[in-house]
Amino acid sequence: MTDIFTKPELDRRTLLRRAAAVGLLATPAVGMLSACVGSSEEDAPEQATGTKSADNPLGIDPKAGVEIVIFNGGLGTDYATKVDTPLFNKKWPEAKITYSQAEEISTVIQPRINAGSPPDMINNSGSKLMDFGALVKAGQAAELTDLFAAPSLDIQGKTVADTLVPGAIEQGSYNGKPYAVNYSYTVFGLWYNAALFKKNNWTPATNWTEFTALLDKIKAAGITPFGYAGANASYYMVRAILTSAGKIGSEQVLKDIDNLKPGAWTNDAIKQAAAAWAGIGQKYINKTFLGLRHTEVQLQQNQDKVAFYPCGSWLENEQAKDTPAGFEYALAPYPSVTSADQLPATAINAAAGEIYFAAAKGKNPQGGKEYLRTMLSKEAALEFTKLTKSLTVVAGAADGQTISPGLTSANDAVTKAGKDIFMGYLFDTWYKKLDDESRAAANDLMFKDYDAAKFCDRMEKASQAVAKDSSVTKFTRS
Amino acid sequence: MRHGKYPFIIGFLVVPVALYVTFVVWAYIQAFYLSVYEWSGLGPVTNFVGLGNFRKMLDDTTFWQSLKHNVFLLVLLPIITVILALVFAFLLNVGGGSKGGVTRGVWGSKVYRIIFFFPQLLALAIVAVIFGRVFGPDKSGMLNGLFPDSWSPWLFLADERYAMACILIVLVWQAVGFYVVLFSAGMGNIPTEVYEAAAIDGATRVTLFFKITIPLLWNTIQVAWVYLGIAAFDAFALVNIMTVDRGGPDGATSVLSLMIYRNAFEFSQAGYASALGVVLFFLTLTFAALTLRVTRRESLEA
Numbered sequence: 001m002t003d004i005f006t007k008p009e010l011d012r013r014t015l016l017r018r019a020a021a022v023g024l025l026a027t028p029a030v031g032m033l034s035a036c037v038g039s040s041e042e043d044a045p046e047q048a049t050g051t052k053s054a055d056n057p058l059g060i061d062p063k064a065g066v067e068i069v070i071f072n073g074g075l076g077t078d079y080a081t082k083v084d085t086p087l088f089n090k091k092w093p094e095a096k097i098t099y100s101q102a103e104e105i106s107t108v109i110q111p112r113i114n115a116g117s118p119p120d121m122i123n124n125s126g127s128k129l130m131d132f133g134a135l136v137k138a139g140q141a142a143e144l145t146d147l148f149a150a151p152s153l154d155i156q157g158k159t160v161a162d163t164l165v166p167g168a169i170e171q172g173s174y175n176g177k178p179y180a181v182n183y184s185y186t187v188f189g190l191w192y193n194a195a196l197f198k199k200n201n202w203t204p205a206t207n208w209t210e211f212t213a214l215l216d217k218i219k220a221a222g223i224t225p226f227g228y229a230g231a232n233a234s235y236y237m238v239r240a241i242l243t244s245a246g247k248i249g250s251e252q253v254l255k256d257i258d259n260l261k262p263g264a265w266t267n268d269a270i271k272q273a274a275a276a277w278a279g280i281g282q283k284y285i286n287k288t289f290l291g292l293r294h295t296e297v298q299l300q301q302n303q304d305k306v307a308f309y310p311c312g313s314w315l316e317n318e319q320a321k322d323t324p325a326g327f328e329y330a331l332a333p334y335p336s337v338t339s340a341d342q343l344p345a346t347a348i349n350a351a352a353g354e355i356y357f358a359a360a361k362g363k364n365p366q367g368g369k370e371y372l373r374t375m376l377s378k379e380a381a382l383e384f385t386k387l388t389k390s391l392t393v394v395a396g397a398a399d400g401q402t403i404s405p406g407l408t409s410a411n412d413a414v415t416k417a418g419k420d421i422f423m424g425y426l427f428d429t430w431y432k433k434l435d436d437e438s439r440a441a442a443n444d445l446m447f448k449d450y451d452a453a454k455f456c457d458r459m460e461k462a463s464q465a466v467a468k469d470s471s472v473t474k475f476t477r478s
Numbered sequence: 479m480r481h482g483k484y485p486f487i488i489g490f491l492v493v494p495v496a497l498y499v500t501f502v503v504w505a506y507i508q509a510f511y512l513s514v515y516e517w518s519g520l521g522p523v524t525n526f527v528g529l530g531n532f533r534k535m536l537d538d539t540t541f542w543q544s545l546k547h548n549v550f551l552l553v554l555l556p557i558i559t560v561i562l563a564l565v566f567a568f569l570l571n572v573g574g575g576s577k578g579g580v581t582r583g584v585w586g587s588k589v590y591r592i593i594f595f596f597p598q599l600l601a602l603a604i605v606a607v608i609f610g611r612v613f614g615p616d617k618s619g620m621l622n623g624l625f626p627d628s629w630s631p632w633l634f635l636a637d638e639r640y641a642m643a644c645i646l647i648v649l650v651w652q653a654v655g656f657y658v659v660l661f662s663a664g665m666g667n668i669p670t671e672v673y674e675a676a677a678i679d680g681a682t683r684v685t686l687f688f689k690i691t692i693p694l695l696w697n698t699i700q701v702a703w704v705y706l707g708i709a710a711f712d713a714f715a716l717v718n719i720m721t722v723d724r725g726g727p728d729g730a731t732s733v734l735s736l737m738i739y740r741n742a743f744e745f746s747q748a749g750y751a752s753a754l755g756v757v758l759f760f761l762t763l764t765f766a767a768l769t770l771r772v773t774r775r776e777s778l779e780a
Binding site: 230231232234286287288289290291292296432433436439440443444447448470471472473 | 516517518525613614615616618631633634635636721722723724726727728729740744745746747749750
């Protein structure tokens, strides 16, 4: 993947530019010659710029067109064509937006990047997304520091950075500099049917004693109190365990895991979280769930046969066609395990996703950034949420809106969490083998032996095996 | 016309041989080559490790677990399938006894023969999905639905003690039909006079089966054994689709082919996967050679 972006042409072009510079100093004739060579073949196009002003903080050329490419997948493209583009043109009526969509982003965009004429703003997403780290390394993504420092389009007195949820910029940063806007926002927690809970006068718990007392009541009512699908969705359970661990010992615990630090998995926080969850597995889970798939357990929840289900905020949309009328998805943060938890009970695990970036070598990178600034306005963010049933990284954009019960609930959880939102972990995408081990270990912990120490030791061993395996490419985070 | 013989033969063979060399032989050679490198599957192959990948295998518990499961299938799949297929084929062809000098199958044997072959027509992926439902761990599963309500549900695939047996049952169910047809064809080649002569001498059906059918079918059985053994080294589709956590719970159904796939395409360990492929290659080869050697008998000329 990486070497596609560092084609020899780039070097040759640099060489030509240098030659041209030398030529210009020597004789005008040589200068003209090299200018010809450059323009006829592969020199970067003239990039459009305008004068910076309070009204135009990114200094775009108001008359230069902007080309955008949107991934056509689960989120659709309506938000771009019906919301963002009209909004952009409202401010810049003379800038023509050239829009196209693609289902295979790398197939369409990679050749254009390599040819030196990328679109100005690209939505890098889907199963065929480009390796973004490699794009940054090849200098193809524009640095977005000026975008985040620019004032927000419609929130007075705040910069774009100020309007975003914690961690949103870090997630698109490489070596401390931002290159991507991760636009959509997934909130993780325990999902339940608010209508069912209201009817039975149950309220989600904030600490573990309350939690088990509540699960006892639910069990007495003949409903499986807690469940997840062991056959193919045990990583939801891994996330539950590790979120609890993160709340006990702060996000540092999860960072250590990602960094394959020795002893990361045998940390007390992990042990306590695993032991607490093992207790839930021993008493409150339905043993048959080990053999079920996520759709089956989710359906059972829709039928009010399962009370709590650990998942991300895509759940409501995923189950939309199976959810009966009167079923109201709601999200509860994971209850505190100990009274000495580092993070409060309201703390949640939420992560930004869906990369949007401005191409560094396009015709109008500033225009691309201005488009991103439009997307990050409160108005655009709200419309995006309405259209896609997915929250955005624009903090509070969907506040006070009734779009769907689950979304409102997730949004409330984000508001209540305030600063205590953590991004979670990345080892599952970095080290597939460790991810695999964690799934099997979580199933063992929750369905079979309820042995927290064994869970920790097993994961520690697997983690150190990955750390020592020279054939695995390592990543770190801080 | 002798001078035209070779161009004629070559003309026929060049395309299939070229295809075979490109897609089979060359692929094998590449796997052997890659197995001595540490390679992620992307980028240049540079890190030569010699037998490092094979040494890694010795310490890999999943490898030994998978091998154990393959051996389990290797022992049981051919035995059960061949026995069942022989019994069914015998019943379909000679089980009805002989009337008017013609041996016949049991009543309705023509219908059964078609029914037996049905599973063979279904794609393996569909079979896996269907049996996933048959072995469903709660009341929505077919078998659990049939059990009395007072029983607590059987977990089948979610119980590591029975998961492998479930896979075996599906493999047998799928394979039996084909071998019934194969053995039936073999039995059709056994002259009826042999059966008649034996019947006149007072042989029972059981005696007919053991003293006549089996010896005269020996070559076919031997081939069936090798095929089934090779199938036992595969089982990828079923395990990948049916089992908990693909190869679980906790590795209880992992097989070598699944391990190869996951290492190559999910864990970015293409070198290690190639090494596993090389091991599988030799295992299969050894098995085939051994089976043919051990079961060698003097074939009876019918």
